[in-house]
Amino acid sequence: MQAAKTNTIREILLMDAGTAPLFMGYGMFCIGCPGAQQETLEEACAAHGVDADELLVGINKYLAEK
DSSP states (O other): OOOOTTSBHHHHHHHOGGGHHHHHHTTOGGGGSGGGGTOBHHHHHHHHTOOHHHHHHHHHHHHHHO
């Protein structure tokens, strides 16, 4: 299972709730907000000034190790 920048934050959290600390580690505490239901990873990263590719690598590394 792998995440993509086009996945919503909700979709990624549903893949594995253990990804939540990865978002929070980048200052993205929006994981519980309504926007997380519709906002893609790429959109959320742009709004928070986070490198989407870097976060995605971390998320997919975490998912691969599960």
